[in-house]
Amino acid sequence: MEIIIIDIRGIKVLVPSGDIDMYTSPELRKELMSLIHKKVSSLIIDFKEVSYIDSSGIATFVEGLKAMRAYGGRLKFLGISNGIREIFNFSKLDKVFEIFKTIDDAINN
């Protein structure tokens, strides 16, 4: 997994690529939490380059979501493939995470 962070109209977009598993999720957690510790009001995760996510990856995002909610921040997901969508649905997290179709929706909503 690799992570790049881009800035779109003042909003940080975290773009992980490759497999998110027990090996790589600690790295993801580090990047995610270091942004959240700055209390960013919105944070977008773009999944379009994510080839795989396991429960440790999902747990990382649940943790991030809870940390952001604590100060009223919003964690937004983008580029969710059908395969990942299915795992979110199954885990009953599709209702918990905010999932958007386009970057504009994610920014403006």
Place this chain on the structure above:
Amino acid sequence: MEIIIIDIRGIKVLVPSGDIDMYTSPELRKELMSLIHKKVSSLIIDFKEVSYIDSSGIATFVEGLKAMRAYGGRLKFLGISNGIREIFNFSKLDKVFEIFKTIDDAINN
């Protein structure tokens, strides 16, 4: 591996896709030899969908080439990737096989 055979202006083009290895090359050999037994004057192999070829695959084409040469037929290769090209070079077969860049070159030459 899967194989499709198409007919372009009366010339047979064999298009294998996937991995050609010790498991799949007998199937390739069967298809190749059944065309050659009909003494086709030209036969084109399009490699563009081949993800992997091992020595059993190469041996199959060497066998086909020899069988075609015996009656004056020509075996032509198309869509060779750099990786496969390297194996042909290394095996000193790049000079033995006729390798073309485009389907038109392969047909007209």
Place this chain on the structure above:
Amino acid sequence: MKDWTIIAIPSHPKYLVLVRAVTVKMAELSGIVDGAIEDVKLAVDEACSNVIKHAYRGETDKKIVVKFRIIRKGFEVIIEDKGLKASPELIEGRSLNEVRPGGLGIHLIKRAFDIVAFDEKRKKGNRLILIRFRKK
């Protein structure tokens, strides 16, 4: 054991990618329908992650053995470790209605496999038996 394919890895998370690769290829060979291959891959990965986390408590120099076999009725995977014994009840898993990190693994394993059972005859360590039936 001669019709089994076996992969043994050190209990370090960096080797999970190998287990996933072998799982996918074996699932393909077994004739499992395409859509289910990703589920099976995730399930086997989750089971191995659990071995590292729970049975070996994060120790990365132990051994995990994963065995695969194509059977007439489907696809069988066995995961063996020499770590702490899991209590068989854990196979229940927590409720998914609660939003919290962790506790998803068992559910993802049971989503992909029809049979999920610890071999209770095993004396030391764990042997998790996973079977997926061929769907008609």
Place this chain on the structure above:
Amino acid sequence: MKDWTIIAIPSHPKYLVLVRAVTVKMAELSGIVDGAIEDVKLAVDEACSNVIKHAYRGETDKKIVVKFRIIRKGFEVIIEDKGLKASPELIEGRSLNEVRPGGLGIHLIKRAFDIVAFDEKRKKGNRLILIRFRKK
């Protein structure tokens, strides 16, 4: 053996795809340069094909064990069988100037690995040792 990753397959060509998948992932983990990964994959596949063809004479229900280890100086692969003994001279390989099917395998193995040697201490079957040094 605890820092080894091991895959054991039945000696049927359909399982070679598993060996290739594991070889690629291990080569990636070992930090071998990208361009060489395909060479290493081909070499290990050729060595296993040789076991099936020559050591087991095409018998598909025997066992092949492939062991991988990342070492400081590079990447080590060991291939073990319980078949007919190979004569160590075969490692020479035939001349490539002759155009004929067959006889390429050994050359492809030596192209990818710096050390290619049969373990002569092994009593039954073969143990082929392959080492690729990290290139500076």
